[in-house]
Amino acid sequence: MADSDMFKNFKEHSVAEFFKKNRQMLGFSGKVRSMTMIVHEFVTNSLDACEEAAILPEIFVQVEELSKDGDHYRITIKDNGPGIPKSHLAKALGQMLAGTKFHRYIQQRGQQGIGGSACVMFSYLTTGQPTRAVSCCNGKRISANIGIDFKSNKPIIEDVGEEPTLETGLTVTAEFKDVRYERSNHGVYEYLRRTALANPHCAITLIEPNNEKVVFPRSIEQNPPKAFEIKPHPLGIGTHDLLEFAKHNKENRRISAFLQNTFSRVSAGKVDELQALLPELDFKKDPSDLTWNEAELIVKAFSKVKWIAPAMDSLVPIGKTQVETSFRNIFNPEVLVVTERSPKVYRGGIPFMVEVGIAYGGGLVSAEKRGEVMRFANRVPLLFDNGGCAITETIKSIDWKRYDVKDFEEEPLAVLVNLASVYVPYTSAGKQAISIEEDIMDEIRFAVMEASRGVQKYLSGKRKAHEIATKKKVVGRYATQLASDLATLSGKKKSEIEPKIAKIIEEKYASEPGGGEGEEGGADPSKNTDKNEDIPESEGGDE
Amino acid sequence: MMASTASGTMTKLEALGKNMVVQIDKGEGPTFETTLRTRSNTLFDEAIGCLRSGDKKETRKFLSVAQARTFMQTVAVAAKTKQFLRENLHTSIRGLFYQLKFTLGEDIDEDLFTEQSESNALIEDLEVALKIKREDLNLTTDRKGFVAGPMTILDRFGGEETLIDLSKQGRSGWSIPSDVDNGMEIKRCDADYVLVVEKDALWQRLNEDKFWKKENCLLVTPKGQSTRGTRRLLRKLADKKLPVYCLMDCDAWGWYIYWTIKTGSMNLAYLGRDFAVPEARFLGVTMKDIRDFEFLQKLTIKAKDVDVKRAEEMLGYPWINRHPDWVAELKEVIKTRKKIEQDALQGQRLTFVGEYINNKIKKKQWLS
Numbered sequence: 001m002a003d004s005d006m007f008k009n010f011k012e013h014s015v016a017e018f019f020k021k022n023r024q025m026l027g028f029s030g031k032v033r034s035m036t037m038i039v040h041e042f043v044t045n046s047l048d049a050c051e052e053a054a055i056l057p058e059i060f061v062q063v064e065e066l067s068k069d070g071d072h073y074r075i076t077i078k079d080n081g082p083g084i085p086k087s088h089l090a091k092a093l094g095q096m097l098a099g100t101k102f103h104r105y106i107q108q109r110g111q112q113g114i115g116g117s118a119c120v121m122f123s124y125l126t127t128g129q130p131t132r133a134v135s136c137c138n139g140k141r142i143s144a145n146i147g148i149d150f151k152s153n154k155p156i157i158e159d160v161g162e163e164p165t166l167e168t169g170l171t172v173t174a175e176f177k178d179v180r181y182e183r184s185n186h187g188v189y190e191y192l193r194r195t196a197l198a199n200p201h202c203a204i205t206l207i208e209p210n211n212e213k214v215v216f217p218r219s220i221e222q223n224p225p226k227a228f229e230i231k232p233h234p235l236g237i238g239t240h241d242l243l244e245f246a247k248h249n250k251e252n253r254r255i256s257a258f259l260q261n262t263f264s265r266v267s268a269g270k271v272d273e274l275q276a277l278l279p280e281l282d283f284k285k286d287p288s289d290l291t292w293n294e295a296e297l298i299v300k301a302f303s304k305v306k307w308i309a310p311a312m313d314s315l316v317p318i319g320k321t322q323v324e325t326s327f328r329n330i331f332n333p334e335v336l337v338v339t340e341r342s343p344k345v346y347r348g349g350i351p352f353m354v355e356v357g358i359a360y361g362g363g364l365v366s367a368e369k370r371g372e373v374m375r376f377a378n379r380v381p382l383l384f385d386n387g388g389c390a391i392t393e394t395i396k397s398i399d400w401k402r403y404d405v406k407d408f409e410e411e412p413l414a415v416l417v418n419l420a421s422v423y424v425p426y427t428s429a430g431k432q433a434i435s436i437e438e439d440i441m442d443e444i445r446f447a448v449m450e451a452s453r454g455v456q457k458y459l460s461g462k463r464k465a466h467e468i469a470t471k472k473k474v475v476g477r478y479a480t481q482l483a484s485d486l487a488t489l490s491g492k493k494k495s496e497i498e499p500k501i502a503k504i505i506e507e508k509y510a511s512e513p514g515g516g517e518g519e520e521g522g523a524d525p526s527k528n529t530d531k532n533e534d535i536p537e538s539e540g541g542d543e
Numbered sequence: 544m545m546a547s548t549a550s551g552t553m554t555k556l557e558a559l560g561k562n563m564v565v566q567i568d569k570g571e572g573p574t575f576e577t578t579l580r581t582r583s584n585t586l587f588d589e590a591i592g593c594l595r596s597g598d599k600k601e602t603r604k605f606l607s608v609a610q611a612r613t614f615m616q617t618v619a620v621a622a623k624t625k626q627f628l629r630e631n632l633h634t635s636i637r638g639l640f641y642q643l644k645f646t647l648g649e650d651i652d653e654d655l656f657t658e659q660s661e662s663n664a665l666i667e668d669l670e671v672a673l674k675i676k677r678e679d680l681n682l683t684t685d686r687k688g689f690v691a692g693p694m695t696i697l698d699r700f701g702g703e704e705t706l707i708d709l710s711k712q713g714r715s716g717w718s719i720p721s722d723v724d725n726g727m728e729i730k731r732c733d734a735d736y737v738l739v740v741e742k743d744a745l746w747q748r749l750n751e752d753k754f755w756k757k758e759n760c761l762l763v764t765p766k767g768q769s770t771r772g773t774r775r776l777l778r779k780l781a782d783k784k785l786p787v788y789c790l791m792d793c794d795a796w797g798w799y800i801y802w803t804i805k806t807g808s809m810n811l812a813y814l815g816r817d818f819a820v821p822e823a824r825f826l827g828v829t830m831k832d833i834r835d836f837e838f839l840q841k842l843t844i845k846a847k848d849v850d851v852k853r854a855e856e857m858l859g860y861p862w863i864n865r866h867p868d869w870v871a872e873l874k875e876v877i878k879t880r881k882k883i884e885q886d887a888l889q890g891q892r893l894t895f896v897g898e899y900i901n902n903k904i905k906k907k908q909w910l911s
Contacts, residue, residue: 471608477651478615482605485615485622486573489560500567501605508572508606 028122031071031180032187033384035063038075038119038179039188042172043195044380045116046079047202049170051223053082057202058218063181063188065209071177072127073209078171083137086162093120093133093172094146094155117155119174121148126177130158134171141165181209186383192216193330194374194381198318198418200326219329220322230314230422231264233345234302242295246287258287259298265308277301310343310351315420318379323357323416331369331414334361337454339447346439352421354440356447357414358455364412371409375434376418382432389433391417394444403452404459413455417444472509479505552680555673556625563618572606573614577672578813585812587862592821593805594812594862596671603668617665619643619655624669624680633681633722636662671813678722678771688773689716689743691750692761693733699726706730709761714750716762721772723779734761736786737777738900739823741767741800745790745885745896754897761785768800771811774818777804781820788904793828794846794882795853801825806862825910826903828883830875842887846880866911 028034039061050057060078084092093116120131130145141163147156183189192204196216203218232241245262252258256271275283278301281294290298318326323338338357345351364372375382375391386392395415400408419434427433434440483498490497563573578584579599588595605614623642627634634642640659647653656662666677677684694709696717709717720727738760740746746764749755755762761780765773781787789804791797802808807819833839854873857863864870876882888896903909 474608475606475611477647477653478605478611481647481655482573482615482618485618486560486563486567488622489556489618489625490564491557491560492564497564497567500570501573504567504570504572505606507570 028118031178032182032184034122035073035075035176035179035181036186036188036191036383038122038174038176039063039077040191040380041116041119042077043192043204046077046081046170047195047199047379049081050079050202051226053168054223054226055081055168056218056221056223057081057199058205059202060205060207061188061192062207063209065181066175070180072175073177073179073181074173074175076171076173078169080169083135083168083170084133085137086135086140086142086160089133089135089142089144090146090155090157093117093131094148094157116172117148119172120146121150123174123176124148126179127175129175130156131172131174133173136165136167136169139164139166141167183208189214191381191383194376194383195379197326197330197374197416198323198376198379198381200318200322200329217329219325224316224319224322225313226316230311230351231262233307233310233351234259234263234266234305235307235345237263237299237302238347239292239296239299242299243290243292246290246295249287253286254284255281255287255290256283264311270305270307273305274298274301277304310345314351314422315343315353316378317353317355317420318376318418320355323355323418327357327359327414327416330363331359331367332363333359333414334365335359335455335458337451337458339450339454341443341447341450344439344443346437347425350421350423352419352424352440352443354443354447355416355418355420356444356451357416358448358451359414359416360455360459361412364414369412369414371407371411372414374414374416376416377424377426377431377434378420379418380431382434385427385433387433388427388436390436390441391419391434391444393436394441395448398445398448398452400452403449403456404463405452405455415448415451417448419444468509472505475509476502476505552673552675553625553628555675556621556628559621559673560618572604574602574604575617575672576600576602577668580667580671580813582809585809587806587860588816591816591819592862593816593819594807594809595815596813603672613661613665616643616656616661617668620662620665621669624682627681631681633683635683635685636666636677639682667813676724676771676814676817678725678775681725684721684771686718686720686772687767687770688719688763688765688776689746690719690761690763690776691716692755693759694729694761695731697728697730699728710756714747716746716750719763719770719772719776721770723772723776729779729783732761732780732783732785733759734780734785735759736788736904737761737763737780738826739763739765739777739787739789739804741765741789741791741797741885745889748889748893749897752894752897754900757897758901765800765804767796769804771814771818774804774807774820777820777823778817781822787820787823788826788900788909789823790826790885790900791828792882792884793830793832793876794884795850797828797885798853798857802857802863826900826908828885828888829910830872830879830881831908833881833883836891838891839883839887842890843881843883846876846882850882851877851880868910872910 028037043059043061046059047057058080060076062076064074066072066074123129123131124147130147132143133146134141134143143159143161145158147158148154149156181188189206189208192206192214193216196202196204200220201218201223204216206214208214246258249258249262252261256268259266259271259274260268271283275281278297281297317340320338320340324336327333327336327338336357336359338355341354343351343353373386373392373395375386375389382389382391395417405411405413419440425435425437425440427435479501480498483494483501486492486497487494559575563575566573577600578596579601580596584597584599585594586597587593603614603617604610620639620643623639637659640656640662643656643662645655647655666682669675669680670677690709691712692709696707696709698705698707707717735758738755738758740749740762741764743764743766746762749762754760763773763777769777777787787804789801791801801823804820805823806821807814811818833843854876858870858873888899
């Protein structure tokens, strides 16, 4: 496992200098945010490494305040992952990378690969201190101090020690200034809470600067399935994309073979269908001879053929039961509805899928959480830049009143949205907001609507039950007086009449709704008819 | 008579309760039926000549959030009045209200009644549902009208029987009680007709002149709008074939008082014939009088908007506009925008009004 593909594709860029001047692009702007970003970068790397090595992640985070004035902290992050081999340690942490995995169609958290080294750089910039790394890998415990030479984008590695060990894992310790620890919505605590929510297979321990120990326990004893690389899906391909792929094509001599080998779900049968739609096009000719017009025709024909949806195994969603389990563990809500949409593609055939969980009441009431939107991309919590994010924008666009949610901001409601994709279109290198993509927003909208409907069903049922109970109470309070007066009028005994009246009231307001007479019919028929917005189901299944 | 009416009402009240108990025994929510008392269910009965309720029924239900409280209150009023009847005691609606103004229970933060106004509608419900009058429930109303004249009444009240001679009531007359049916009996009546004058002032004037003695009539004043007792008494006198003549102001209010006596009012249409005197005649004052008596021309008043509006409304009522003399009268009011009060008849000399009435009756100069 050790020398796996993980460390093969490092591409060196002299970007350190650039990021030194533009560190806000990485998200290192603002003291609280900077601290969260540091924890985020290391934690995501740890989670990715653990999952790839099939280890159930156990992550330890400690934040220590070094000066009383604040702003100067030591942060330690320790995982039980595979560790990093000595040969790669310096590069992995001490060199800004344009991406280890960027060129592959596979879903991982640390997509752009600038994370760990950016933190090392940040530490070095603010304190002049190197980062202490201890990597237990392949029976060796390697310790080293790592810095960055900004000019050459080369790592500086010092004080290297090596001794045998049976453990695995990576521990990184670094000092930072210009950061601050806060238990706010943007702080480390909230970040780790949400990480635990979206990653029920991991256990996280946090030691806060005041020495308070917070444990987010593991709720599922199984790692998510591994993602595989997949080819783009024809439905997400534009004319320009098709031409690009055709230009870089080397192995295939014929368009028919090129289509089958370049895109997923394109079989010989599907090529025949395309040929039938485009009789004038020669599918035997060389892909590099494809003209713009021809490519356009093929793309149009793509939309007329019924395709099997993109393969699920390129995407690693949190999973319905997993969301439910961790939601229950963390919030213990009164009602919880989770929807998982089938995979779709956006732009150049990039598969993605959306999961939504909506929790209402219960623990959310006591936690004083109101209208909380929890954004995730590949199970990584997005805490910042919520303004321009596709998730926030979509949720804002939803008419919550239709779902019996009077005021979204005031209700004990938590909405979790996770976008799983091999390539998440972040708005910036800070990776805190998803850019406005219509295809993605549509899916988010449908998923939220679907889940909202479930919540609404519960809420309206609850409200109805409450109404019936109220009616029963209103009528019931007159039963004794009525019985007494009827006894006076009829000469019968009050003690015989009263229990009968009570029973009649009980039956009447147990059988409602529907059994109501006259003006107090239970269900409002106008309520359910106007709600059926169309939610297109994804065609095909996931196989 | 008194005993039979009271026991009849008692039986009806008991039946109301027993029916509900039967419903409850069957596992149904208790209900009772009443007549819809809305304008749309109010009609003019051509045969009788009065306003009455139509046939539309309404069911009151206990098992309804909107009705439960009123239902319970109605039954409470029924039960309480049954007690009044048994004890043979009377009280006003206000007295009833205080009898029922108690809390529903220690754990219920609500009174059976909070305001008297709540009880009015449901007393009407009981009247209609049981086909009785509220007076039958021993509920009294305030008295207002007065009578003097050759009539003797036997009043059984408070365990005593009193014979009352209405010709011996001096300057004040006999005050018409709220209930002239229960415990009240006309022993002797020698009058030739009944004269109703709108205002107490004119009644006192005519009483001083011994008008009722000279004319051998019953002199009645409702003092404005007639109470239920006054209307009921007039009905009973009309039943004795006595002509009923009315002398009112020639204005909106005067007409309204007259037509309420004659046909009943829209609001209390459910009372029907028992409270209407379709035989009643309108002696005056009329617009024609202004032409006939020169001195009255100087005594007219400018009609107010309300008078003209009322006249226009009345022209729209089928039971009024079928009388050509009334149509002419009302049109003249609208045209001339004049009105005149009955007091104006004393303008020339105080005793003129007696002559005026006498003359009008003799010459049959009245409006229907």
